[in-house]
Amino acid sequence: MRIFVTGASGWIGSAVVADLLAADHQVLGLARSDASAQAIAEAGAEVRRGDIGDLDVLRAAAAESDGVVHLAFRHDIAFNGDFDAAVATDRAAIEAIGDALAGTDRPLAIAAGVAGLRPAQLATENDRPDPFPGPGGRILNERTALALAERGVRSMSVRFAPTVHGEGDSGFVAMIVAADRTAGAAAYVGEGANRWPAVHRADAARLVRLGIERAPAGSVLHAIGEEGVAIRDVTEAIGRGLGLPVRSIAPEEAGGQFGFLAGFLALDMPASNDLTRELLSWEPTGPGLVEDLDQGHYYANGSR
Numbered sequence: 627m628r629i630f631v632t633g634a635s636g637w638i639g640s641a642v643v644a645d646l647l648a649a650d651h652q653v654l655g656l657a658r659s660d661a662s663a664q665a666i667a668e669a670g671a672e673v674r675r676g677d678i679g680d681l682d683v684l685r686a687a688a689a690e691s692d693g694v695v696h697l698a699f700r701h702d703i704a705f706n707g708d709f710d711a712a713v714a715t716d717r718a719a720i721e722a723i724g725d726a727l728a729g730t731d732r733p734l735a736i737a738a739g740v741a742g743l744r745p746a747q748l749a750t751e752n753d754r755p756d757p758f759p760g761p762g763g764r765i766l767n768e769r770t771a772l773a774l775a776e777r778g779v780r781s782m783s784v785r786f787a788p789t790v791h792g793e794g795d796s797g798f799v800a801m802i803v804a805a806d807r808t809a810g811a812a813a814y815v816g817e818g819a820n821r822w823p824a825v826h827r828a829d830a831a832r833l834v835r836l837g838i839e840r841a842p843a844g845s846v847l848h849a850i851g852e853e854g855v856a857i858r859d860v861t862e863a864i865g866r867g868l869g870l871p872v873r874s875i876a877p878e879e880a881g882g883q884f885g886f887l888a889g890f891l892a893l894d895m896p897a898s899n900d901l902t903r904e905l906l907s908w909e910p911t912g913p914g915l916v917e918d919l920d921q922g923h924y925y926a927n928g929s930r
């Protein structure tokens with residue numbers, strides 16, 4: 627298949643591109659800059675220049691492809707106070723790509739997350755939560771994508787664990803490492819018994835490819851390798867890696883150390899992958915998050 631990938635230059639997207647190409651698919655990757663275009667071309671994919679807000683570009687690229695993986699997200703504005711604008715851009719992109727694919731039965735995979743699915747209980751692929759302010763707006767985007775199944779699109783939502791980890795990660799775990807380093811102590815909030823699901827990047831990329839190849843229309847896929855890793859275990863691994871003391875901090879102190887991540891770090895959001903593994907015969911092989919942290923690459927640079 628010839629697959630149009632938005633976010634092809636990103637952390638997950640570059641692994642998805644590599645996995646698709648290795649499985650003999652062709653890739654058309656969206657690039658908004660010369661640097662991203664070069665990275666995508668060097669990976670062996672064709673480049674389509676454009677911004678995720680260029681809806682005509684998205685429609686045209688989707689129409690000339692056999693399927694779409696939509697991973698681009700405006701993290702630059704989302705993490706700087708305007709999550710709503712990032713969510714709105716994402717929704718417009720999903721709608722535009724959906725319009726181009728309507729009636730074709732071609733696959734569309736979009737990115738979602740697990741926060742807010744079923745707080746403090748094991749969330750499954752069958753959970754359909756209600757939207758909530760800020761990041762919870764992505765729940766509506768997932769609904770938008772899944773509803774395309776009724777318009778002849780083999781659409782699916784890929785809910786990524788909040789950490790898609792691996793060597794080169796600059797996501798939440800790298801941000802936590804940087805914050806701990808700056809504070810001179812690795813910290814968890816309260817007892818640190820709250821859990822985050824996790825997935826290794828290579829496992830996540832393979833799942834996206836399997837979904838594009840054979841997930842039924844309207845599927846929700848959980849890109850989750852581990853159901854829930856206690857944040858205290860994560861923090862202890864970071865303390866080992868940085869050679870720093872490990873301590874508990876109160877929720878009201880957490881903002882001082884972790885900024886916008888503080889509330890997120892305290893969430894308990896375990897999630898299952900049983901239905902996804904069964905549906906696609908996908909078996910995550912890891913390494914797990916703590917094992918990955920113990921490999922040392924998260925501490926190699928002085929900053930993230």
Ligand SMILES: NC(=O)c1ccc[n+]([C@@H]2O[C@H](COP(=O)([O-])OP(=O)(O)OC[C@H]3O[C@@H](n4cnc5c(N)ncnc54)[C@H](OP(=O)(O)O)[C@@H]3O)[C@@H](O)[C@H]2O)c1
Binds near residue numbers: 636
């Ligand atoms: N990584 C995780 O742990 C995780 C967890 C849960 C959900 N997700 C979701 O999974 C998706 C992929 O995440 P990621 O970690 O791979 O993100 P990432 O490394 O930040 O990559 C984002 C991608 O989007 C592109 N992009 C951003 N703004 C754009 C714009 N205005 N126009 C065109 N392209 C634009 C970036 O292009 P440039 O290379 O040019 O910047 C990059 O290719 C996102 O929806 C993310 O929210 C990720």
